[in-house]
Amino acid sequence: MREIIFDTETTGLDPQGGDRLVEIGCIEMINRVPTGRTYHAYFNPGRSMPAGAEAVHGLSDVFLSDKPPFPEKAAELIEFLGDAKLVAHNAGFDFGFLNMELSLCAMDPVCRTRMIDTVALAKVRHPGAKLSLDALCSRYGIDRSHRVKHGALLDAELLAQLYVELTGGRQIGLGLVAEAAANDASSSAITQRQRVFRAPRPHTASEGELARHAAFVATLAAPLWLSAR
Template sequence: MREIVFDTETTGLDPKTGDRMVEIGCIEMVNRVATGHSYHAYYNPERDMPEQAEAVHGLSIGFLSDKPKFSETAHELLEFIEDSPLIAHNARFDFGFLNNELTMASMAEVDMARMIDTIAMAKRRHPGAKLSLDALCSRYGIDRSHRVKHGALLDAELLAQVYVELTGGRQIGLELAAEQASSVVEISSGPAVQREFRAPRPHSASQEELARHKVFLEKMEKPLWAS
């Protein structure tokens, strides 16, 4: 099954108040394995970049000013995601911005039925625990040392690994083998037991047995080996 893990960076928290999407990163997975195919794009938001948002992702309006508008390259994104399920962390946030951009470009929105939210999955699996991407990476031992600031493609790559862990992990077979190995009962070695020696019994037929067998065969009518 093909799935797309994605993340976005924005100018703020609410597209209804004029905030825009400035970056998107997508990772293709087939049967829970990353294929190495990805999609990444920056967008000119056609507005200013609040300091609070820039502090999170490091994308300045100067950097984004020469990037294409979303409407100019939206077809590339749609060709990449096709009709695959879309996985995101706090997915309603990312879907909200993606669909806002599609609406502004006079294009059909992405069906919310395609949404898979890893925060909702983490809540069910780890109730009461911290659910941020950083916290889940720490829980599952996923290296995020290269994550200095938020970045859509990098965060999508990390989320893809988290998603695999939330859906059972990469080494289920190895874990099962380890559990089976740990359940083996070990027999401790005790003092040597002296047993009476018994000579091995003979395994070849006696002359009497061979004679009886010959008589038995001669009584058989039309045996298969004689045809």
């Protein structure tokens, strides 16, 4: 099962109000295991960066000035995403910006049926708890000491670890364990069929053994079991 864990950074909170996507980071996972394949890109938003947004992710107008606009990378990004399920933290936010940018390129939006929201997963497992990425990483012991500011690829890497924990932790391979157990049972059955069983060994004392025992008992002086009578 192929899934893409992704995160975005933007100029603000409202894709319909003029805010734009400025960074995306994607991690490919197969059967909940990272493959090492990633996709990461910065985009020139064509507008100034608000101070509040820059304080969150550190992406300035100067830094983004020589980056390509989203349309130049759109096809490359969509090819990487393929038809995989897309996992994000507060996924509606990231889908909103991604689909807004795709619409500006006259490209089809990514269907929300592909969306997996880790906030929704965390709400089920930890009702009433703090659900920020930082809080959940702390809960599961995921090291985020290197996270000074938000960054799309860095946050996607943290989210990939969190997603594994939210969907069963390190025991997600139970299907593989069951399959291995079935194979072991099958192998054991084959071994049972091929085993040659020996005839049961006799456990009754022979006549000679009984005679030797009687001779030994006769040598005992005043045995306890006789004096007790």
